[in-house]
Amino acid sequence: MTDSKTETSNGITKMRLLWSSRSPFVRKVLIAAHELGLGDRIELVPTFVTGKIPVPDVEALNPSGQIPTLVDVDGATVFDSTAIIDYLDTKFGSGLLLPRAYPQRLDVLRRVALAQGIKEKSIRWISERLRPEEHRDAELVVGIARTLNNCLDALETDAARWKDMPIDAGHVGLAAALGYLDFRFAQVSWRTRRPALETWHKTFAQRPSYIATEFVDPNKVAQPNTKP
Numbered sequence: 001m002t003d004s005k006t007e008t009s010n011g012i013t014k015m016r017l018l019w020s021s022r023s024p025f026v027r028k029v030l031i032a033a034h035e036l037g038l039g040d041r042i043e044l045v046p047t048f049v050t051g052k053i054p055v056p057d058v059e060a061l062n063p064s065g066q067i068p069t070l071v072d073v074d075g076a077t078v079f080d081s082t083a084i085i086d087y088l089d090t091k092f093g094s095g096l097l098l099p100r101a102y103p104q105r106l107d108v109l110r111r112v113a114l115a116q117g118i119k120e121k122s123i124r125w126i127s128e129r130l131r132p133e134e135h136r137d138a139e140l141v142v143g144i145a146r147t148l149n150n151c152l153d154a155l156e157t158d159a160a161r162w163k164d165m166p167i168d169a170g171h172v173g174l175a176a177a178l179g180y181l182d183f184r185f186a187q188v189s190w191r192t193r194r195p196a197l198e199t200w201h202k203t204f205a206q207r208p209s210y211i212a213t214e215f216v217d218p219n220k221v222a223q224p225n226t227k228p
């Protein structure tokens with residue numbers, strides 16, 4: 001990772017985010033950044049991690065070797081998607097996404113955690129899917145599917161009251177999680193029997209923050225001269 005600094009058109013030095021267009025945790029941070037009006041204040045640093053072999057450049061900034069990792073203009077590093085949102089929200093949003101006061105904070109953090117459960121289990125499922133078929137653990141996959149459904153059902157029960165609420169970090173995390181299911185797990189059919197979540201997602205998906213942060217799989221992007 002280079003140390004060269006980039007600036008916005010107003011001459012403000014940009015923060016840097018270790019980034020991948022395929023990570024649901026990165027997308028969660030980026031949706032939050034856009035919601036806070038910080039979309040152009042963050043330089044995206046393409047970063048490839050596999051979860052298998054640690055990447056020294058990432059470890060140098062974040063000992064866990066994970067993305068997203070944020071590097072602020074003063075060199076401060078912040079990692080874990082929820083911590084980054086808390087940091088940005090505290091510095092620029094005054095608790096817009098993650099309220100300081102209880103019990104509101106606990107309510108939001110509960111949604112953050114349920115959405116995080118969906119993202120974590122999905123990533124675990126991807127790793128399993130990448131293993132040769134004969135080495136896959138069928139029991140593990142059944143357990144993952146069960147947890148995904150549990151989290152989705154808990155959120156469905158909660159969703160009816162969200163239409164009157166301002167957007168928070170839980171909604172942001174959930175939007176990234178549902179987007180990830182659409183991106184990687186069409187077979188999960190999360191919308192079936194979850195009308196409240198479906199309606200909520202349809203509305204959220206129109207937000208500029210969601211549209212600006214679409215997942216992209218570079219392996220599936222059509223190359224020039226590629227036949228359809």
Ligand SMILES: N[C@@H](CCC(=O)N[C@@H](CS)C(=O)NCC(=O)O)C(=O)O
Nearest residue numbers: 023025049051065066067068080081
């Ligand atoms: N709890 C972390 C999870 C981040 C995470 O798992 N990121 C993945 C990419 S989607 C990663 O960096 N994997 C590499 C590794 O775990 O070594 C967060 O919310 O930011």
